[in-house]
Amino acid sequence: MAEDLVLDTAIRDWVLIPLSVVMVLIGVLRYFVGKLMRSSQTADEKIVKEGQLIIRARNLRAAANFIPAKSFRLRKAYYTNEENGLLHVPKGQATNPQAQMFSDPNMAMDMMKKNLSMIIPQTLTFAWVNFFFSGFVAAKIPFPLTQRFRAMLQNGIDLSTVDVSYVSSRSWYFLNLFGLRGLFSLILGDENAMDDTQRMMQMGGFGMDPTKSLSAEKDSMEIIQHEWALPKMGQRAEEVLRKFVKQ
Amino acid sequence: MVGASEESRLNCLEIQVDNGGGGAWEYLCLVRKLKARRSDKVLKHGLSILNDHRARSKLGGEEWTLYEQVAIAAMDCQRVDIAKDCIAELRKQFPGSMRVGRLEGMLLEVKGAWPEAEKAYQRLLEDNPLDQVIHKRKVAMAKAQGNASVVVEYLRKYLEIFMADHDAWRELAEIYVSLQMYKQAAFCYEELILCQPLVPPYHLAYAEVLYTMGGLENLQTAKMYYASTINLTGGKNTRALYGVCLCIAAINQLSKGRNKEEESSELQTLAAESLVKDYKLRAPVKLPLLTAALRNVKLVS
Numbered sequence: 001m002a003e004d005l006v007l008d009t010a011i012r013d014w015v016l017i018p019l020s021v022v023m024v025l026i027g028v029l030r031y032f033v034g035k036l037m038r039s040s041q042t043a044d045e046k047i048v049k050e051g052q053l054i055i056r057a058r059n060l061r062a063a064a065n066f067i068p069a070k071s072f073r074l075r076k077a078y079y080t081n082e083e084n085g086l087l088h089v090p091k092g093q094a095t096n097p098q099a100q101m102f103s104d105p106n107m108a109m110d111m112m113k114k115n116l117s118m119i120i121p122q123t124l125t126f127a128w129v130n131f132f133f134s135g136f137v138a139a140k141i142p143f144p145l146t147q148r149f150r151a152m153l154q155n156g157i158d159l160s161t162v163d164v165s166y167v168s169s170r171s172w173y174f175l176n177l178f179g180l181r182g183l184f185s186l187i188l189g190d191e192n193a194m195d196d197t198q199r200m201m202q203m204g205g206f207g208m209d210p211t212k213s214l215s216a217e218k219d220s221m222e223i224i225q226h227e228w229a230l231p232k233m234g235q236r237a238e239e240v241l242r243k244f245v246k247q
Numbered sequence: 248m249v250g251a252s253e254e255s256r257l258n259c260l261e262i263q264v265d266n267g268g269g270g271a272w273e274y275l276c277l278v279r280k281l282k283a284r285r286s287d288k289v290l291k292h293g294l295s296i297l298n299d300h301r302a303r304s305k306l307g308g309e310e311w312t313l314y315e316q317v318a319i320a321a322m323d324c325q326r327v328d329i330a331k332d333c334i335a336e337l338r339k340q341f342p343g344s345m346r347v348g349r350l351e352g353m354l355l356e357v358k359g360a361w362p363e364a365e366k367a368y369q370r371l372l373e374d375n376p377l378d379q380v381i382h383k384r385k386v387a388m389a390k391a392q393g394n395a396s397v398v399v400e401y402l403r404k405y406l407e408i409f410m411a412d413h414d415a416w417r418e419l420a421e422i423y424v425s426l427q428m429y430k431q432a433a434f435c436y437e438e439l440i441l442c443q444p445l446v447p448p449y450h451l452a453y454a455e456v457l458y459t460m461g462g463l464e465n466l467q468t469a470k471m472y473y474a475s476t477i478n479l480t481g482g483k484n485t486r487a488l489y490g491v492c493l494c495i496a497a498i499n500q501l502s503k504g505r506n507k508e509e510e511s512s513e514l515q516t517l518a519a520e521s522l523v524k525d526y527k528l529r530a531p532v533k534l535p536l537l538t539a540a541l542r543n544v545k546l547v548s
Contacts (some may be wrong), residue, residue, distance in 0.1 A: 048377055049409060055411035056441075067437045068468055124466035230471040234514060237474035237482075237491075241517040244482035245524060 005166065007137060015169055016138045019129065023176040026121055036115045050214060053086055057217045058237055065229040072226045075223035080218050087218035090210045126173070130156075141165040253281055261285070264292055271296055272306070279316055286323035293317035295331065296461055298548070311340060318530040322357045330354055345371060349380060355386055364388060379409060398422050413442040421453070429460045447479040451487055461503050474514065482521055491518040494545035517520060 022200055057079055064072050141244045145153070145164045154162065156170035167175070260274045271292040278289055293313055303310055313418035329530035337458045339345045348371050354483055356366035365388065368381050376382075380404045389397040402419045409415065420435030436453035443449065454472035457465045473494060495515040519541050526534050 045377060045408060049410075052409055052411040059411070059441045061439045066440050066444040070344075071437050230468075230475055233471055233475035233478050237477040238514050238517055240478055240482050241514070241521050245517060245520045 005137060005162070006059075007140065011136060011138060015133050016172065017173055019138070019169065020176055022125070023173070024182060024187075026125055026182060028187060029182055030117055030121055031184070031188055036119065037113045054213055054217055057087060061187075061221060061224055064224060064226055067228075068230075069226055069228055072214075076221060080221050085218070087214050087221065089215050089218075122177075129170060129173045133173075136169040137162070137166045138169040138172045139167040141167060143229060145236050231244065253277075256527065257283060261288060262294065264288075272302075274315065275316060281313075284323070286320040289316060289320035290324050290326065290329070293320060297333075311337060315350065317345070319353070322353055325357070327354070327357055330357065345375060345378070348376075349384070352384060353383075356384075356391070361388065362393060377408070379405075379412070382409075383415075384447075386415075390422075395422055395426055399426070413439055418441070424456065430455050431455050433460070439467060445479060447476045447484065447487075449477065449485065450476045450488070454487070454490055454494075458497075461497075466494050466498050466501070468496065470514075477518070485522070485525060488518045488522045488525070491515065492522070492541065492544060 060072075060075055061177070067075075077085070079085050081086060137157065143165065146165060149164050150160075152174075153164060153171045154166065154168045155174065156168045167184070253492075257274075257277055260270060260277060263269070264274045265288075265417070275289060275296075277283075277295055278285055293316055296306075296313060297317060302312075306313060314333045314337050318330045321327075321330035321333065331354065334350045334368050336346065337344075337350065341347050348367065352364050352367040352371065355367055365385070368385055368388075368398060371381050372378065382401070386398055386401045386405065389401055399422055402422070403416055406412070406415055406419065413515045416435050416438045420432050420439065423429070423432035433453065433456045436449055436456060438451060439446075439449045454469040454476065457469035457472065470491060473487045473490035476516065477491065480487065482488070492515060505530055522537060522541070523534070526537050
């Protein structure tokens with residue numbers, strides 16, 4: 001067993017604490033910069049309309065059995081007919097988001113702003129940490145861990161003999177980067193806290209195509225069967241009333 | 248919609264605040280959250296907070312929300328002077344704000360300056376054509392002027408974009424009923440049933456529209472929707488019980504000449520019995536009226 005390393009208190013004062021403070025400050029700063037750069041989103045009429053249309057079509061699908069067959073057929077035709085049905089997307093008109101992004105400079109601009117506020121401070125802080133604090137063992141976790149955690153906690157020091165519960169400075173940086181969400185939600189208010197993991201997930205979700213969901217909705221609309229639920233209601237109402245009268 | 252438990256909490260707080268027990272801000276917050284319309288109380292208590300420097304500064308940024316709330320309440324109570332002061336204060340704080348612009352439009356409405364208000368809203372819509380509240384204000388304004396056809400036009404324009412807004416559908420349905428355009432109203436109620444399939448008032452209203460339109464097919468459909476209302480309310484809806492009785496009577500009358508077999512009258516007699524029982528329980532004085540009415544449609548001998 002390796003002897004316990006004694007960490008200099010100077011490391012605590014000059015590495016551990018400054019690193020944490022800087023990470024928090026950068027998070028706050030980024031929040032305000034993002035707020036400054038955020039352009040007010042004016043929704044496009046077409047997109048709003050499509051969203052609402054999908055909700056309405058979904059309602060129809062879910063509750064189709066509650067309206068008379070005639071009304072249902074009317075609506076189905078209204079949504080899905082091949083000429084001018086609401087859900088019908090003419091071929092070739094389907095816009096793909098990539099092309100839309102190039103045609104609309106605002107969108108590209110927004111993307112860039114988002115990226116700027118995310119990537120630039122991250123690269124800078126990473127470079128800064130690497131330059132000043134590389135190779136420090138900055139902290140010790142008060143419980144033992146298995147070897148698997150070595151990659152997570154000792155990024156930047158390649159010594160297999162050091163006990164895994166020691167944390168390297170670069171790993172401390174990563175832990176802070178991903179783990180400060182709770183603190184931000186305290187400082188900045190609940191909705192404003194957005195840690196980087198979430199941001200990355202958002203990036204992944206970008207670029208869904210509304211016309212696709214329209215035509216999917218159309219397909220599922222076409223296959224539903226209408227079975228009017230109301231005729232059964234008469235009998236059930238009789239039962240209910242019988243109970244009511246007997247009471 | 249306000250749930251029963253929330254309403255009782257609101258009433259509790261109201262009594263507490265009225266008797267000087269404090270908690271005015273909580274009360275105002277709750278009113279805002281539940282979208283309750285208690286303008287006189289809001290005006291009284293909101294104004295007392297706004298006039299008290301210490302209480303006001305305690306609110307921090309929420310102060311401006313309170314200004315807005317009080318302004319709207321004041322307009323509701325026809326205290327144009329107070330509303331004007333509040334809006335002026337807000338305008339000073341937020342010079343280019345859309346929300347304040349909306350309030351200014353409403354102030355013009357209160358004064359009855361319809362053309363000016365219309366112009367103000369139009370200007371706001373140019374900046375942001377998708378503002379639902381302003382569209383709704385325009386509808387409300389047309390309604391206040393008693394201009395039903397304009398209301399219909401605005402609502403249809405609004406629903407073309409925001410077609411999943413069921414409150415707007417309900418408004419349109421009611422307007423259509425008042426204009427006696429039952430077919431259109433029926434369409435709107437169908438839309439509402441699709442939105443919220445288990446809300447009994449929509450079933451009831453749809454049945455009533457169908458019954459009013461008449462015709463054998465419509466009457467039969469109406470009967471089913473009355474039955475489903477009974478089903479959803481557990482037989483507690485008097486209107487639906489009456490509706491079933493009347494529907495079946497009308498159907499029998501229509502199909503008498505055509506030699507069809509009589510409608511199964513189980514539902515009908517049960518509905519009549521429930522009505523009698525309900526009246527006995529809750530309004531025994533009016534029982535003779537009921538039996539007379541039922542005798543008229545030959546449900547009781």
